[in-house]
Amino acid sequence: xxxxxxxxxxxxxxxxxxxxxxxxxxxxxxxxxxxxxxxxxxxxxxxxxxxxxxxxxxxxxxxxxxxxxxxxxxxxxxxxxxxxxxxxxxxxxxxxxxxxxxxxxxxxxxxxx
Amino acid sequence: xxxxxxxxxxxxxxxxxxxxxxxxxxxxxxxxxxxxxxxxxxxxxxxxxxxxxxxxxxxxxxxxxxxxxxxxxxxxxxxxxxxxxxxxxxxxxxxxxxxxxxxxxxxxxxxx
Numbered sequence: 001x002x003x004x005x006x007x008x009x010x011x012x013x014x015x016x017x018x019x020x021x022x023x024x025x026x027x028x029x030x031x032x033x034x035x036x037x038x039x040x041x042x043x044x045x046x047x048x049x050x051x052x053x054x055x056x057x058x059x060x061x062x063x064x065x066x067x068x069x070x071x072x073x074x075x076x077x078x079x080x081x082x083x084x085x086x087x088x089x090x091x092x093x094x095x096x097x098x099x100x101x102x103x104x105x106x107x108x109x110x111x112x113x
Numbered sequence: 114x115x116x117x118x119x120x121x122x123x124x125x126x127x128x129x130x131x132x133x134x135x136x137x138x139x140x141x142x143x144x145x146x147x148x149x150x151x152x153x154x155x156x157x158x159x160x161x162x163x164x165x166x167x168x169x170x171x172x173x174x175x176x177x178x179x180x181x182x183x184x185x186x187x188x189x190x191x192x193x194x195x196x197x198x199x200x201x202x203x204x205x206x207x208x209x210x211x212x213x214x215x216x217x218x219x220x221x222x223x224x225x
Contacts (some may be wrong), residue, residue, distance in 0.1 A: 004156075033212075042202050042215030044117075056212060092147055099145055099206055102213060104156035108150065 001027070004105035006092050012111045018080035021108045025073070025094030032069060032101065034077050035091040043091055043104075049075065050098065082112045115140040115147040117205050128222050132193050134219045135155025136203035143207035146186045147175060151200045151218075160201075161188070193223045 005024040013019050025032050030051050035043035046057040046065065050070035058073040060067065064083070069075040079086055089109050116139040126132050138146075144165040149157035163170045163177045163186065163192050174193075179186040190197055203216040 006156075040218070042204075042218050043213075044215070045212045048212060093156075099208065100210060101147065101159055101162060103159060104149075106154075106156045110168075 004092055004094050004103055006090075006105035006108055006109050008108055009106060010109050010111075012113060013082055015084055016081040017038065019082055019110060020079075021040040021077045021090050021092075021110075023075045023077070023092030023105060025075070025092070026103060028061070029063070029094035029096055029103075030072070031095045031098050031102075032075050033095075034067060035093065035104075037089040037107070038090075046077070046090075057074055079110075082110075084112050086110060087112045114198070114207055115143060115207060115214040117203060117214050117216045119203050119219060121219060122217065123220045123222075125222045125224065126193055128193060128195060129169075130193055132188075132190045132221055134188045134201055134203070134221070135185060136187070136216050137183075138205040138207075138214075139184070140207050140209060141181075141184065142209040143184075143205040145206040146177070146179060147183075147204050147213070148175075148188050149204065149215075150203045151202065153199075154222070157202060192219075193221075195223050195225050197221060198223045 032049040034046040037043045049069045067077045079096045089107040093102045093104045119136045147162035151157045176189040204213045
């Protein structure tokens with residue numbers, strides 16, 4: 001069974017530029033999460049989807065971050081414009097349902113210069 | 114919201130020794146506690162988990178214990194090997210907040 005797939009693996013951009021991350025969850029997993037992991041810290045939830053509905057986006061900085069999960073499968077996370085403080089690893093995870101085991105992708109390491 | 118504290122932040126052991134990592138949580142409604150292993154440049158990998166209806170779970174060299182009354186849970190790794198070296202994260206999930214809250218991580222180093 002294929003795991004959670006994320007792309008790109010690495011991204012370097014200049015501040016004020018836009019950037020987008022893509023995630024393909026495990027087949028059949030209805031719940032999808034985007035987490036941000038700063039260096040030396042644990043992941044922190046940005047947004048959680050149940051199918052195509054964003055059920056928890058309270059931690060998403062909505063002035064510059066946006067996400068979508070069209071058709072309840074793949075998801076994209078966008079930052080526009082990026083700031084230096086956005087440098088982090090962005091992780092996507094999926095689970096069969098809310099509260100079930102969550103499996104993570106490899107992450108996208110973003111560096112804003 | 115939930116708050117998860119993890120200790121120690123770093124742990125160094127000799128190959129063959131045991132390693133124990135401890136976490137405490139604040140929300141008594143939390144009922145699912147996974148542990149993740151993260152190697153350099155990779156995403157967190159689920160290694161073991163426990164739900165609040167059991168006190169202990171074991172999988173080969175790895176075990177997790179849960180004390181609901183005290184609101185703490187621990188990861189035990191026996192007969193450690195150099196390939197166990199990684200960052201380990203505990204997490205807690207509860208229906209009241211519907212998300213995984215992670216601890217700060219423990220850097221485990223196993224010396225050959």
